Amino acid sequence: MLGEFELIQRYFMSPQEAHATAGIALGNGDDAALLVPQAGQQLVVSVDSSVVDVHFPHDAPAHAIGHRALAVALSDLAAMGATARWSLMALTLDKSVFNDRAAAEQWLAEYAKGFHALCQQHATALVGGDVTAGALTIGVTVMGEVPSGMALTRSGAQVGDVIAVTGALGGGAGGLALWRQGERELTHPLLARYLLPQPRLAAGVALRGLATAAMDISDGLLADLGHLRKASQVGCSLEVDALPLAEGLQEALGLEAARKAALSGGDDYELLVTLAPENVETARQRLTELGLALTVIGHCNDNPGVTGVARSDNEGWQHFSGVAP
Amino acid sequence: MLGEFELIQRYFMSPQEAHATAGIALGNGDDAALLVPQAGQQLVVSVDSSVVDVHFPHDAPAHAIGHRALAVALSDLAAMGATARWSLMALTLDKSVFNDRAAAEQWLAEYAKGFHALCQQHATALVGGDVTAGALTIGVTVMGEVPSGMALTRSGAQVGDVIAVTGALGGGAGGLALWRQGERELTHPLLARYLLPQPRLAAGVALRGLATAAMDISDGLLADLGHLRKASQVGCSLEVDALPLAEGLQEALGLEAARKAALSGGDDYELLVTLAPENVETARQRLTELGLALTVIGHCNDNPGVTGVARSDNEGWQHFSGVAP
Numbered sequence: 316m317l318g319e320f321e322l323i324q325r326y327f328m329s330p331q332e333a334h335a336t337a338g339i340a341l342g343n344g345d346d347a348a349l350l351v352p353q354a355g356q357q358l359v360v361s362v363d364s365s366v367v368d369v370h371f372p373h374d375a376p377a378h379a380i381g382h383r384a385l386a387v388a389l390s391d392l393a394a395m396g397a398t399a400r401w402s403l404m405a406l407t408l409d410k411s412v413f414n415d416r417a418a419a420e421q422w423l424a425e426y427a428k429g430f431h432a433l434c435q436q437h438a439t440a441l442v443g444g445d446v447t448a449g450a451l452t453i454g455v456t457v458m459g460e461v462p463s464g465m466a467l468t469r470s471g472a473q474v475g476d477v478i479a480v481t482g483a484l485g486g487g488a489g490g491l492a493l494w495r496q497g498e499r500e501l502t503h504p505l506l507a508r509y510l511l512p513q514p515r516l517a518a519g520v521a522l523r524g525l526a527t528a529a530m531d532i533s534d535g536l537l538a539d540l541g542h543l544r545k546a547s548q549v550g551c552s553l554e555v556d557a558l559p560l561a562e563g564l565q566e567a568l569g570l571e572a573a574r575k576a577a578l579s580g581g582d583d584y585e586l587l588v589t590l591a592p593e594n595v596e597t598a599r600q601r602l603t604e605l606g607l608a609l610t611v612i613g614h615c616n617d618n619p620g621v622t623g624v625a626r627s628d629n630e631g632w633q634h635f636s637g638v639a640p
Numbered sequence: 641m642l643g644e645f646e647l648i649q650r651y652f653m654s655p656q657e658a659h660a661t662a663g664i665a666l667g668n669g670d671d672a673a674l675l676v677p678q679a680g681q682q683l684v685v686s687v688d689s690s691v692v693d694v695h696f697p698h699d700a701p702a703h704a705i706g707h708r709a710l711a712v713a714l715s716d717l718a719a720m721g722a723t724a725r726w727s728l729m730a731l732t733l734d735k736s737v738f739n740d741r742a743a744a745e746q747w748l749a750e751y752a753k754g755f756h757a758l759c760q761q762h763a764t765a766l767v768g769g770d771v772t773a774g775a776l777t778i779g780v781t782v783m784g785e786v787p788s789g790m791a792l793t794r795s796g797a798q799v800g801d802v803i804a805v806t807g808a809l810g811g812g813a814g815g816l817a818l819w820r821q822g823e824r825e826l827t828h829p830l831l832a833r834y835l836l837p838q839p840r841l842a843a844g845v846a847l848r849g850l851a852t853a854a855m856d857i858s859d860g861l862l863a864d865l866g867h868l869r870k871a872s873q874v875g876c877s878l879e880v881d882a883l884p885l886a887e888g889l890q891e892a893l894g895l896e897a898a899r900k901a902a903l904s905g906g907d908d909y910e911l912l913v914t915l916a917p918e919n920v921e922t923a924r925q926r927l928t929e930l931g932l933a934l935t936v937i938g939h940c941n942d943n944p945g946v947t948g949v950a951r952s953d954n955e956g957w958q959h960f961s962g963v964a965p
Contacts, residue, residue, distance in 0.1 A: 407777050448691070452775070456779075466665075
């Protein structure tokens with residue numbers, strides 16, 4: 316068995332030299348970290364748990380588990396238009412791995428690689444950690460900053476706004492379906508969407524001052540739109556034809572199942588935003604510069620609930636009013 | 641099964657009216673919370689996991705589990721001399737509880753009671769949560785503030801400083817021993833020390849500007865003193881006779897086992913501090929006002945490691961140089 320202190324030291328200490336620029340007065344290794352928030356910024360904080368066989372398969376590669384646990388947490392900062400700054404990780408290792416030194420070292424080295432690579436990509440420093448043994452569970456707390464008053468929330472959507480999403484939908488559910496069928500190649504675009512999601516932090520920042528409301532799509536478009544609609548007290552109408560489907564999704568599942576995955580599959584970690592119609596073009600240009608699509612998929616109205624628009628060849632999507640919570 | 645959204649809403653939303661005074665621009669319920677740090681303060685952050693049957697017994701009362709999970713995390717803020725402000729909680733509920741609505745509601749209501757009572761006691765707002773199902777595990781992230789440059793760290797101890805502890809030691813281990821013997825009355829002073837530890841936040845604040853180094857005692861005095869010694873690069877000499885033993889500990893375990901519990905039992909969540917000898921009296925007066933003892937138990941020297949002082953009637957404690965990591 317590895318000592319917790321040794322584990323944290325070896326795999327999770329942030330390089331000290333990076334501290335000065337990252338607003339860290341004292342990093343990992345004392346009772347707590349000391350951070351220096353920037354003046355004029357609000358602090359944006361969120362926590363997300365990733366549990367084995369609930370949020371990721373037990374036989375997923377360790378680097379993907381590390382990446383994914385951080386990615387789903389960072390996605391919440393993206394949804395607020397925040398810049399990521401710091402993270403803390405409560406890692407409960409599988410007991411059998413924890414008690415086998417060689418297995419633990421191998422697993423942790425891979426896990427840390429995935430976690431740190433994403434940290435680096437988004438300039439996020441790991442400033443605190445706790446490692447215990449039990450059933451594999453990872454709680455990641457992320458902290459970011461946003462200029463005061465500029466955060467994107469769920470509650471600002473207005474009647475007349477368009478509803479749009481970044482990137483493409485259904486990839487999370489499509490990847491899970493493929494994993495269950497035995498696909499293990501992480502370069503497969505759908506598997507990558509499921510196990511290596513990319514938090515849309517740059518998109519969130521780019522949409523500051525443009526989006527009237529924003530949230531990330533983790534529970535599925537319909538469920539999440541239900542949350543946004545409730546928080547903003549508007550109705551929503553969706554054009555199912557317009558949903559941007561993830562690469563390879565229709566080929567893998569067929570059109571009907573692909574649309575269902577995009578509507579309610581979850582785990583996509585794209586941003587769901589509302590915009591005044593006159594701002595859509597500016598928003599699209601900004602996201603294009605980031606290599607990311609912005610697709611209008613509906614609009615806000617003053618009807619109750621979420622309603623769908625009929626497709627001529629598919630009566631199934633005609634009405635799903637009330638489907639969303 | 642309860643929906644996660646409903647769970648968080650019902651049991652863990654902080655009252656909105658408290659937000660204005662607590663530096664919360666936007667609380668629980670959006671993708672992330674928006675906090676407003678105070679100017680001139682550093683942010684102090686830490687995370688701690690509490691795992692069933694590792695950190696607390698599976699049959700501990702739910703309110704004690706809630707209290708304890710937060711207490712051990714807050715203890716790290718106390719050790720930095722910080723004022724507690726905000727917390728986030730990643731709760732993985734036991735699957736069988738999660739899937740039984742009545743059981744889940746009863747457990748959560750009790751759990752939340754313990755968690756919130758301690759929140760209130762230390763003016764800490766819960767600003768984020770995630771509830772999942774698996775093996776009962778709680779990750780608590782705490783955030784506090786300390787005036788810039790005033791944090792107590794592990795690395796400031798000087799040769800010639802005295803070593804002191806707040807309160808009394810060995811109660812955590814003594815309580816665990818009693819629990820294993822079947823004692824279930826939480827008003828028993830040792831059981832209270834084990835399951836309802838009190839984070840020494842006020843003591844940490846009171847010791848700002850006086851203590852040269854501080855940390856909380858979670859792994860046991862010897863192990864934690866080993867961490868402090870390493871960080872400060874000093875040697876430590878302990879007077880085992882001087883160790884303040886928890887109420888009822890000697891009666892429950894006998895003197896020898898009581899001293900062992902105080903030295904290496906862990907889970908005490910008292911503060912271990914070093915002080916220049918001329919500041920001891922001031923520090924003691926400040927803690928007396930908080931109803932808390934401060935006991936000198938040794939001093940820092942320039943020898944390597946941690947050494948013990950002989951008791952005439954007990955050769956066993958004569959030398960434990962090298963025991964601590």
